[in-house]
Amino acid sequence: MTDSIRFEGGMGEGGMEIVRRLAEAGHAAYFVGGCVRDALLGRAVKDIDIATSAKPEAVLELFPNAIPTGLKHGTVTIPLRDWQYEVTTFRAESEYSDGRRPDEVVFIDDVEGDLERRDFTVNAMAVGADGRLVDPFGGRRDLAAKMLRAVGDPAERFGEDALRMLRFVRFAAEYGFAPDERTWAEAKAGAPGLAAIAMERVFGELSRMIAGADPYRALRLLAESELLRWTKERLRLPRELGLAAGVSDDPLPRLARVPDELARWALWFDRMGLGPEEADRACKALRTSGAFADAIRRTLGLHAHLRGAPEAAARRSWITGALRYGEETSRRWLALAAAAAETEPYGWAARYVDSGPLWLAEMSARTLKELAISGADVLAAAEGRKAGPWLQALLQRLLEHTALGELPNEREALLAQARVWLAESDGRKRDGI
Template identity: 40%
Template sequence: MNHWNQVDPLMLHQGENVLRTLLAAGHQAFFVGGCVRDELMGQPVHDLDIATSAKPEEVIALFERTVPTGIQHGTITVLMDKFAYEVTTFRKESEYEDHRHPLSVEFVDAVAEDLRRRDFTMNAIARELDGTLTDPFGGQSDIGRRILRCVGVAEERFDEDALRMMRAVRFASTFGFRPVKSLWAALLAGRDKLSYIAMERVRVELEKMVLGPDPLRGLALLQRSGLLQYAKAALLPKEEASEAEGKDGGRAYDETKVLAWRLLHRNPPRPEWLTALPLLPPDPVLRWSLLLQSLEVPGEEVSRLLKNWTFPNQIAEETAAIVRFDEAWEATKPELLEEQALRRKWIHLQIEFGRDIAQGWLRRQFALLQVSAYGDMTEQEEAERMSVALKWHQEVPVHTLSELAVSGRDVLEISGRSGGPWLGELMKRLLLHVALGELPNERQAILEYVESVVEEDGDKRAD
């Protein structure tokens, strides 16, 4: 491994400068962890982590720009040009008090001792400046054999940090590795410890798995392990809730917290939808909307459910919007409508939900077509319908009131009336007419239409 092939050249250059500075000061220094693993696997390297014998205060003294991001654990972030490098002192850790945090950290002088505390053998490899590898636990061999193995005793590694069990599932899914028997047995024996881990950290691992190249493998491993049912937001399904309530340690059913159970469902209601997941780009909104609908989570529950799992509000709301868009579209029974009526319905929905949501839904539908998940329609009929919907989507000239050639103030001036609910309703009507192409988005044309509406309204009042 004399040359890096998967790293941005500028990032590598500055990272090597960090190593040279540490070495010149008489310290040991290595690239470690995921960057070495990914280079060996031919995967893109996104950051370069460094391990060194230098103490945190010595690292700070050697570099002009540093941030004490985890100084209590020996980690200093070194800033070089536009790049950031986490530089961590060789260390070993004591017993863990909560299956997550070590009671104490002891700095050591040998890189092999530092590698011993890491989770999996593929992450316990260090690379010197000249490309020499330090691999005391056979990580390179395990990568070649495509197996996932813990450093040392698996039970001890999971007891130290219970999140490692979720990371094991994620790595097995994203890399296509096979967990060895000892790892899998330790995971099953220690899965209850996942309840100690903050839900946000569990969600991050789950999201990386769902956005990876083979999410179905990850979901299958979660099913087999039953791991998610021990996460903090995971409660029992309805049919088991009555038995659990009132018992010691029992957990009552809460409809906003059943994602874990749905993900563990061995016979998903729409299995063909799940097969389309890897065909979508790694966009959380697209993949989670399809995944949750394959498990028949209704649109009205999606946002609450994802927020309970600590997803950001924007992702939760946009995911729910795509599911509700799909529900509204299917509720129109599009197979029964003539093209013009269907076009009007499409544009109504695109205005209601927005251009981005409509576009995301279309991307999902084309992915579903690739796995023939089109319901009662023939593949050709559904493909033609989606192509027409894409054409309508692209032709809509406006989506928001701010895009109209007139404002609410313009409408008030020409109508001679004071504001009120009528104004909002009229503005929405103008937006829809322009979106449908029934009215050009031109100031004069719109104001003439407003005048006719006001005049007609006045005549009705006189009658």
């Protein structure tokens, strides 16, 4: 862990400029929170927050281009070069009667008083322009010990904002921290408090866990704590969250190998036994975007389509699945399968991992737009038929045969085949079939 705490280059350089300008104007100013933690760990700093004794009005006067993003809570956002910096006045907070936000915010002049309101000791450190570390709660010691501990009384911290219990799980998993025994006990005891938290905030934390460095550990901690049983809206997830206790061939420990976050979610949902519709209900409860829910639904739909196919029909199943669920979904599923196929429950997926990319590349058409004919072409050859559901069905049939290599993607060949099928359809109608 570095002894020299400096924020230099890129975002750090802009942050230093802001801290120095505030100091030159007679205000105390510090880097605070996650950027200090990550700098001490030697990790890349992605966000910089600054705390200051200056009131918001004074910050706005010093930085005329600043944006008053949260004046009630003392926060302004300063755009500088290619970055944006949140600058917040030192503050103390009153009771959290709703378990989500303080009833009142009071501006103070003391950085240690500001750090006292923060969640965990590793996030309750500050660094001034001179590089001096302010660490009243032993955050640096806990970093060295890889320990995650609440600032002060953990029951109070979790009572102030119940989302901190999920943040506790996320930080423990992301940084490989061991949960402090007392803090962890209070997190589990305080789980019912999550009923006060908006589902969008719950999803935000879960999303960071699943996309993080060790999603499997996050799931283990969630299962142990049973936090997700207490959310505002019931998620209807199995108690074990899909974890196979004592099974060495469980694919979930391989989640971190999956490069696509949506594919990680799909694998987790599948391990919990959730099909497309059940997963869709969970997404709705979590208030995910429609695009997120659709991607999960499609990925699980393709998964079910492929899992039930006999090995002899693997190529046909893959191509028809790609047509039905889309190329993007097919490539996302391959990211899932590449990790899971190494385990016995997903061994059947290995043939798709090996051949799926080649089969996709060989498809001469993947969508109706890529077909060499259009609906207008078919109507012109249909001798007076009116457009209707039959037209879409015929085009999809042409697309499937073309994608499978059974028809060339050439206008005349496709029109000829369309005429054959139309004649067959007319013949069946005449015969009353």
